[in-house]
Amino acid sequence: MNDNVLMLNELVKDFNGKRAVDRISMSLAKGQILGLLGPNGAGKTTTIRMVLNIIIPDSGTIEILGQKFSEKMKDRIGYLPEERGLYRKLKVLDTLCFLAELKGMKTSVSRERGREMLKRFDLDAYENKKVEELSKGMAQKLQFIATILHSPELLILDEPFAGLDPVNIELVKDIILEKKREGVSVIFSTHLMDYAEKIVDSLVMINNGRKVLDGRLADIKSRYGKKFVHIEYAGDAGFVAKLPYVKSAKDYGREMEIELDNIAAKDRLLRDLMAKLTLDAFQLSEPSLQHIFLRNVQEGEKA
Amino acid sequence: MKIWAIIKKEYKAIVKKKTFIISTILTPIIMGGMMFVPVLLMRMGRVEKKIAVADYSGGIYAKLVEFNKKKPTTPGTAEKKFDVNEAMSKPKLEDGDSKILFQAVNIGQRAPQDLIKEYEAKILNKEIDGLLLIPADVGQTRQASLYAKSISDFSTNQFISSSIRTIISQNLLLEKQIDPQIVSDATRDIDLETYKVKKEGTTKTSSGLDYILSLAMMVILFATLIGYGQIIMRSVLEEKNSRVVEILISSTRTTHLFFGKILGIGLAGLTQVAIWILCAMALVSRFSGALDSGIIGFLTPEIGFFFVIFFTLGFFLYSILFSLVGAAVNTDQEAQQFSAIITWMMLIPYLIGISVTQNPNATLAVVTSLIPLFTPILMFMRITGSMPPPLQIWFSIGATLLTIYLLAWLGAKIFRVGILMYGKKPTIKEIFRWLRYK
Numbered sequence: 001m002n003d004n005v006l007m008l009n010e011l012v013k014d015f016n017g018k019r020a021v022d023r024i025s026m027s028l029a030k031g032q033i034l035g036l037l038g039p040n041g042a043g044k045t046t047t048i049r050m051v052l053n054i055i056i057p058d059s060g061t062i063e064i065l066g067q068k069f070s071e072k073m074k075d076r077i078g079y080l081p082e083e084r085g086l087y088r089k090l091k092v093l094d095t096l097c098f099l100a101e102l103k104g105m106k107t108s109v110s111r112e113r114g115r116e117m118l119k120r121f122d123l124d125a126y127e128n129k130k131v132e133e134l135s136k137g138m139a140q141k142l143q144f145i146a147t148i149l150h151s152p153e154l155l156i157l158d159e160p161f162a163g164l165d166p167v168n169i170e171l172v173k174d175i176i177l178e179k180k181r182e183g184v185s186v187i188f189s190t191h192l193m194d195y196a197e198k199i200v201d202s203l204v205m206i207n208n209g210r211k212v213l214d215g216r217l218a219d220i221k222s223r224y225g226k227k228f229v230h231i232e233y234a235g236d237a238g239f240v241a242k243l244p245y246v247k248s249a250k251d252y253g254r255e256m257e258i259e260l261d262n263i264a265a266k267d268r269l270l271r272d273l274m275a276k277l278t279l280d281a282f283q284l285s286e287p288s289l290q291h292i293f294l295r296n297v298q299e300g301e302k303a
Numbered sequence: 304m305k306i307w308a309i310i311k312k313e314y315k316a317i318v319k320k321k322t323f324i325i326s327t328i329l330t331p332i333i334m335g336g337m338m339f340v341p342v343l344l345m346r347m348g349r350v351e352k353k354i355a356v357a358d359y360s361g362g363i364y365a366k367l368v369e370f371n372k373k374k375p376t377t378p379g380t381a382e383k384k385f386d387v388n389e390a391m392s393k394p395k396l397e398d399g400d401s402k403i404l405f406q407a408v409n410i411g412q413r414a415p416q417d418l419i420k421e422y423e424a425k426i427l428n429k430e431i432d433g434l435l436l437i438p439a440d441v442g443q444t445r446q447a448s449l450y451a452k453s454i455s456d457f458s459t460n461q462f463i464s465s466s467i468r469t470i471i472s473q474n475l476l477l478e479k480q481i482d483p484q485i486v487s488d489a490t491r492d493i494d495l496e497t498y499k500v501k502k503e504g505t506t507k508t509s510s511g512l513d514y515i516l517s518l519a520m521m522v523i524l525f526a527t528l529i530g531y532g533q534i535i536m537r538s539v540l541e542e543k544n545s546r547v548v549e550i551l552i553s554s555t556r557t558t559h560l561f562f563g564k565i566l567g568i569g570l571a572g573l574t575q576v577a578i579w580i581l582c583a584m585a586l587v588s589r590f591s592g593a594l595d596s597g598i599i600g601f602l603t604p605e606i607g608f609f610f611v612i613f614f615t616l617g618f619f620l621y622s623i624l625f626s627l628v629g630a631a632v633n634t635d636q637e638a639q640q641f642s643a644i645i646t647w648m649m650l651i652p653y654l655i656g657i658s659v660t661q662n663p664n665a666t667l668a669v670v671t672s673l674i675p676l677f678t679p680i681l682m683f684m685r686i687t688g689s690m691p692p693p694l695q696i697w698f699s700i701g702a703t704l705l706t707i708y709l710l711a712w713l714g715a716k717i718f719r720v721g722i723l724m725y726g727k728k729p730t731i732k733e734i735f736r737w738l739r740y741k
Contacts, residue, residue, distance in 0.1 A: 052553045071556055079553040085546035089316065101308035102554040146550070 004063075005030050005154050005185040006051065011060035013046055020046045022209040023060070028187050033180055035200035036189040037289075039297060043209040044189040045082045048158050051187075052079055065154060075104040078152035082159050082189075084143050088132040092123065095131055096146055103150035110149060117145045121171065140164055144172060148179065155179060157188035161195050173199060193290040203289075205296055212296045221286040229258045229266060230285045235277035243272060250291060257291055306559040306566075313567025317534065318574060326530075327575050331582070334522075352432040352459065354451075355425075357408040357418050359439040366470045367463075368405050403459060406431070419450060426452055435463065442471050521656055521680055523576070524610075528617055528679075529646060531572040532625035536638055538564060539629030539718075557719040562711070565622050572618060573611075580607070609686050609696075616703045617679025621645065623710045630718040652677040656684050663688030673699050675706035 006028040100110035433451030672681035
């Protein structure tokens with residue numbers, strides 16, 4: 001059966017009596033992108049650290065690249081930790097070469113490839129500068145380059161978009177997708193649903209250490225059905241949530257995501273909206289990941 | 304090899320720093336300064352002392368002046384007593400110039416008490432440095448007095464007292480009509496040369512030199528260990544605080560990380576010490592003619608060999624301890640507290656060492672030099688004193704290696720746990736689970 005590059009089975013981890021990860025299972029198929037979603041403190045980083053054998057689970061099993069974790073496979077994995085950090089006094093290109101050498105890459109190769117990547121990320125002018133001279137965003141980019149430089153088969157990215165500006169978020173997203181096309185499997189954690197929604201094939205949502213939802217993105221969305229209306233508007237939309245046939249409404253200020261009790265109510269909604277607001281767009285849609293996320297997290301908290 | 308990458312990186316990180324070059328140059332200068340400045344100061348303080356001599360006995364002053372002038376060739380006790388000073392003084396002393404200028408006091412009818420009063424004032428006014436009072440019955444009482452503002456100049460006092468003694472002896476003998484040549488021969492001093500007996504052959508040494516040199520080597524060992532121990536500790540702490548450690552652990556074995564770091568920084572330390580030793584050797588061979596043969600006799604290849612062995616052992620032993628501290632703590636302040644404990648631990652052999660240099664084969668020395676934590680310093684000191692039985696040397700090396708191995712094994716495990724515990728303190732249960740984990 002084993003097309004999976006990653007299989008977690010019933011992982012449990014306690015910290016000082018508090019359960020950080022509670023019976024989490026998931027799998028990642030080769031060449032796919034898996035999003036590990038959840039609010040801060042949900043157990044995402046702990047789960048990832050267990051995958052990388054940085055911390056040991058109290059119970060449960062992990063199978064990675066078809067076998068139990070071993071030293072040898074470290075070269076085949078690229079890991080971007082949540083807490084970023086590099087040697088402040090080391091030069092930019094030397095940093096890449098050192099980290100690549102730790103992944104078993106020859107310096108002659110890593111120098112050349114490192115230069116290419118620096119150019120792509122617009123850091124080529126900093127090649128011989130020390131890491132401490134980089135801005136925070138630049139250091140983030142450098143660390144991302146270090147993660148992928150040795151061409152790993154499995155990328156494990158903990159909050160890859162955190163601290164990046166929109167231009168570089170796009171760049172990182174492009175590279176993740178490019179890697180996917182090369183057959184690389186990717187698991188990444190984030191609490192930014194917008195970005196996750198655009199690239200994941202499947203997702204696992206965790207909250208308070210427990211899995212609350214998982215599956216393929218398309219399946220999850222269709223499970224919620226097309227009971228959603230997305231509008232762009234101008235005016236005071238405070239009344240919408242109080243309409244009798246509206247189940248919930250998420251107001252973003254100029255846009256709004258409205259969940260109906262029944263899709264049949266959409267015509268009435270349009271009429272009511274046009275009476276009081278200036279509408280720029282009105283579209284039937286699937287629920288956004290953000291909506292699903294909030295729904296699940298809130299329900300989980302009530303339970 | 305991944306460990307090689309770490310060794311290279313750690314080594315370069317230190318050797319390429321400006322502070323490495325600066326400390327390589329400055330340390331010998333400062334150490335040399337610490338050894339030579341006191342000597343220089345002593346010399347500067349000894350520019351020519353004017354000492355008034357009130358010779359109530361009448362027969363001493365003239366000969367005292369004569370002794371003082373012809374010091375190196377004068378037959379008499381003064382000659383060898385001044386040996387130490389001669390070594391430190393300019394050659395002009397050998398030309399007969401004297402650092403002490405004796406002036407005769409015209410005593411007249413004055414009593415010693417009056418003279419003392421008069422000269423006390425002169426001494427305080429710095430007209431004169433001292434008053435030497437030789438009573439009339441000095442031959443019987445053997446008592447003379449020196450009044451001076453500063454009486455700490457040991458060699459001057461030695462010179463005066465021994466000169467007077469010789470003069471009295473000579474006068475006594477001359478009074479008995481004995482041939483002056485015989486008198487001169489009879490009162491000549493003995494020159495005691497010291498030889499160190501070793502298996503490989505006997506060498507000439509001066510006993511003071513052995514002590515100073517082995518103490519100097521111990522200080523180098525101690526200072527280097529503390530310096531580089533701190534570097535290792537900070538390096539671990541930096542990796543931990545900058546979180547880069549997570550990438551490292553996901554890339555390579557903790558043991559590689561641990562040993563790579565210690566080896567890399569250790570090689571940098573050895574490089575620095577090697578530079579010093581090579582420079583010292585170059586200086587020694589360049590000026591070997593001018594140097595006391597004792598130094599060359601002391602710095603044998605054998606001593607060099609054991610210095611490298613024990614320096615290396617001590618280095619690894621203590622750097623493992625320092626890196627453990629780095630892995631276990633979270634802040635610089637905490638690190639300082641813990642490293643102080645290690646420093647105190649290193650001070651113990653230093654303190655015992657002083658007695659070891661004086662008596663290298665006493666029970667205390669033997670027992671303590673076999674305790675691994677003290678071996679690097681104490682066993683080396685014993686070797687510089689008198690070669691201990693080979694069994695003891697090899698046992699101490701073996702025991703230290705075993706300790707290093709055990710500490711390293713334990714260290715790599717704790718390193719693994721401690722380094723990831725940002726702020727979180729591991730429970731005992733957790734540490735044990737980590738120790739079991741391979």
